[in-house]
Amino acid sequence: MTETFTLAHFSDVHMSPIPGVAWQYWNAKRLFGFLNWQRSRRHVHSVAVADRLIADALALRSDHIAITGDLVNLGLPAEHEAALVWLTNIGPPDKVTVIPGNHDIYSSMRGDRGVARWAPYMGCEEDTLAFPFIRRVGPLALVGLNSAVETPPFVASGRLGPHQLEIAQEQFAELGEEGAIRVVLIHHPPLASLDTPRRGLKDAAHLRRLLERGDAELVLYGHNHKPTVTWLPTLGKPVPLVGVASASAAVAHGDEPLAQYNLFTFFKNPDGLRIRHVVRGLSRPDGPVTKISESFLDASS
Template identity: 70%
Template sequence: MTEPFTLAHFSDVHLPPAGGVPWRYANAKRLLGYLNWQRKRRHVHVRQVADRLIADARKLRPDHIAITGDLVNLGLPSEYEAALEWLESVGPPDAVTVVPGNHDIYSNLRGDRGIGRWAAYMGGEEETLAFPFIRRVGPLALIGLNSAHETPPFVARGALGSQQIEIASGQLSALERDGIIRVVLIHHPPLASLAAPRRELTDAAHFVNLIERQGAEVILYGHNHRARVDWLPTLGKPVPLVAAGSASALIPHNQEAPASYNLLTFFRKATGGLRIRLVVRGMTEANGPIEKLSETFLEFDQPKI
């Protein structure tokens, strides 16, 4: 890589559901979720905010956009269709990559295609969609994982399962041999300590063991609606775990800041190593200007920042 490469990272868009819950898809979880949307979340998550952030990113001309899940709220067919239209407004499939979140795989779909509608944005065709997937974008390989599955009401846990972890192990190893920059996309926080028990990645210990053995250059995630960076020690260089805030939060909510997104620019060092400039852009108040909130350089030869 002779030229820098910039990846924009968005998460937790939570596009509003249109109308109520059709009887065919009604159950306790969806009805409670819809009530929560009407009472609270619709005042927090606003599509126009997400559109403003996307427009801001476009002005900065990133080379690719990654979205780490929760495009919708209740997992209804109408939501998947609306989310596909929104994705198309963000960019074509070769410019945007998505992995699902727990709200995207929310409850029983009764045979509906669900996230299959977004298959082109997940590196495949609907009939052959599988996780993990690999998308090569410039000098990067995006490894897309699916941590989402159906859960009972009031539970937002995730899991990868042994098969995904095993396949990802081989993928990460092969990509390292080829000298590719490996960017892992997952919705749930990859450390159990980063989420409450009812919201955690239940097999986080197995995922951490995978990364400790095989490594990665960076792991991008969402779910918590808070931007932050942590470091995971491995057998090689430490791996930064980079979280994005909600892309649609109009106002602060439950200690979550207003909307933001990440810009990661990858540079090859003269010594052959890698440096990542991480810029967080977003709002500090409702309907405020979108501006740079922080700038950090992720260096792999230091244990923490």
């Protein structure tokens, strides 16, 4: 690796529900979700705000954009179609990677292809999904995991399952032998301690054991709408687990800040890989997109 590479990380856009949805897709889960949107979340999330952050990342010449899920709210076909248009406006599939969140795979689709519409942005064939997937972008190997599963009302938990975990373990080892910088993308927080059982990753303990082998350089996630950096001890160097605020938060909501995104710059020096981590976003609702913080995730320490 002789040049720097920048990766912008966004999550939890929560595009507004599309009116006029066919009756067969409605159930208790979606009804309560829609009521929650009407009562609360519609006053928080704005795609126009997310667009401002995306424009900022593009203006800074980010080499690639990764979005860790929850593009939509009720997981409905019209929402998936609108999200695909939004992704297309950001850039072509070779410049953008997305994984689904629990709001994207929300409840029964009754045979609809759902997030398979986004397959090219997951490095998959049209309408055909396979997880985990690997996308090689510059010196990075983006490993996309799918933690989103259908859940009952008032539950937002996720699960990877043994098949994904087994394949991911093999992929991590192979990518390490190739010298790739392994960046894991997952929607739910990867540790049980980072969320409640009702909202957390059900098999987080299994994922933790996998990561403790030291087979990744960086883990990116969303779901909590909060900027977070947690260091996980491994058999080798500690691995940073980095969460991000919602990319569309037009107002602060509880302990969730205004819209933000992560910007990572990867480069090597004589001591090894270094990762600069910049958080950019809004410091006030009507203000510009600015730098919130800057630090180094020093994988050589």
